[in-house]
Structures are given as structure tokens and as C-alpha cells.
Amino acid sequence: MENSQLKERILSLVPEAEIVETKQYLNAIIPKEKLHFLAKNLREAEDTSFDYLFCLTGLDLMDSLMVVYHIESTKYHHCIVLKTSTTDRDNPVLDSVTDIWHTADYHEREVFDFFGIKFNNHPDMRRLFLDETRIEGFPFRKDYVDEINIVER
Numbered sequence: 296m297e298n299s300q301l302k303e304r305i306l307s308l309v310p311e312a313e314i315v316e317t318k319q320y321l322n323a324i325i326p327k328e329k330l331h332f333l334a335k336n337l338r339e340a341e342d343t344s345f346d347y348l349f350c351l352t353g354l355d356l357m358d359s360l361m362v363v364y365h366i367e368s369t370k371y372h373h374c375i376v377l378k379t380s381t382t383d384r385d386n387p388v389l390d391s392v393t394d395i396w397h398t399a400d401y402h403e404r405e406v407f408d409f410f411g412i413k414f415n416n417h418p419d420m421r422r423l424f425l426d427e428t429r430i431e432g433f434p435f436r437k438d439y440v441d442e443i444n445i446v447e448r
Contacts, residue, residue, distance in 0.1 A: 296342060296373055304343065305375075309333050320365070322376045330379045331390040337366065337375075338395050344368045345375070348392070351402035353410035355437045356380070360387045360412055366396075381412070391417040409435035 296304075298321045302314050305323050309332070313324040325333055337345040350365035361380035367373070381387045391414035393399045403414045404423040411433035413420060421427075425434070432439050 296371060301373065301375060305333065308336055320374055320376045322378060324378045327379045327381055327389050330377065331392060334377065334392050334395050344370045346370065348396035348398050351399055351406065353406035353412055353435065355410060355435065357437055358382065360384065360410055362389055362406060362412060387412040388415060390415045393417055409433055411436065
């Protein structure tokens with residue numbers, strides 16, 4: 296499927312999506328309420344078959360917290376990037392995609408651990424790397440202050 300067809304498909308499912316085409320990937324910026332719906336449709340539709348989540352990462356954009364999903368169809372060899380965000384820095388919550396791509400399990404836990412973004416319906420939403428008895432806050436956020444090691448961002 297060509298990028299123009301993928302763009303049409305995405306916009307037919309989520310008309311409010313913002314599509315940006317770069318040299319490498321087609322990027323779709325999706326409202327957080329529509330991400331799970333779109334991801335599930337792109338995975339299950341025979342002509343898109345996005346069966347592989349190969350990267351999921353968090354970003355702190357200061358005014359919002361974003362999660363970026365790189366997905367690929369191993370059947371058709373096309374890739375796209377889905378992006379969604381929340382402006383709620385006190386209680387950032389997005390929907391989990393672990394029921395769509397099992398590999399999201401550890402990726403979402405890593406994003407929670409470092410950025411504090413919780414994922415609804417995640418099967419095991421707890422810190423992955425950091426000891427919650429010793430670490431307060433979320434060290435990949437730009438406003439994080441490390442009192443022990445005196446690291447400021």
C-alpha cells in the first residue's frame with residue numbers, strides 16, 4: 296500500500312488526524328482517544344496488516360507528553376509512525392496497545408518508568424528499571440531534578 300493510500304485510510308478512520316510525510320515514514324498524529332481504535336483497525340485490516348510494533352517511546356515536549364509508535368506490516372513491508380499525546384502532566388494516561396501488539400508490554404512499562412505515563416488496561420503497570428522505593432519522579436522528564444546526584448535538566 297502506498298503512503299497516499301495509507302493516508303486516505305487513516306483519515307477515513309480518524310478524520311481529525313494530522314498526517315505528515317517525511318523522507319522515511321508517514322507520521323500520523325492522533326488524538327489520544329482514537330489511538331487504540333486506529334491501531335486495532337490497522338492491525339486487523341487485511342490490506343494494511345500492521346502486525347509488528349518495532350518501537351514505542353516517550354517524549355517530553357514540555358507542554359505535553361507524547362508516545363510514538365513505529366509499526367510495520369511484515370506481510371506488505373510498509374511502515375508508519377503513530378503519535379499521540381496528553382497535556383496532563385500530573386496524571387498522564389493513554390490507552391495501552393498490549394492487546395494489539397504484545398511487545399508493547401515492556402515498552403509501555405519503560406515509558407511509565409521514565410516519563411510517568413500510565414497506560415489504561417495494561418496487564419502489569421509498574422516500574423520496569425527503577426526502584427520505586429529509592430527513585431521519586433520520572434527522570435526522563437525535562438523538569439526532573441535529581442537531589443541525590445545533583446542532576447538538573
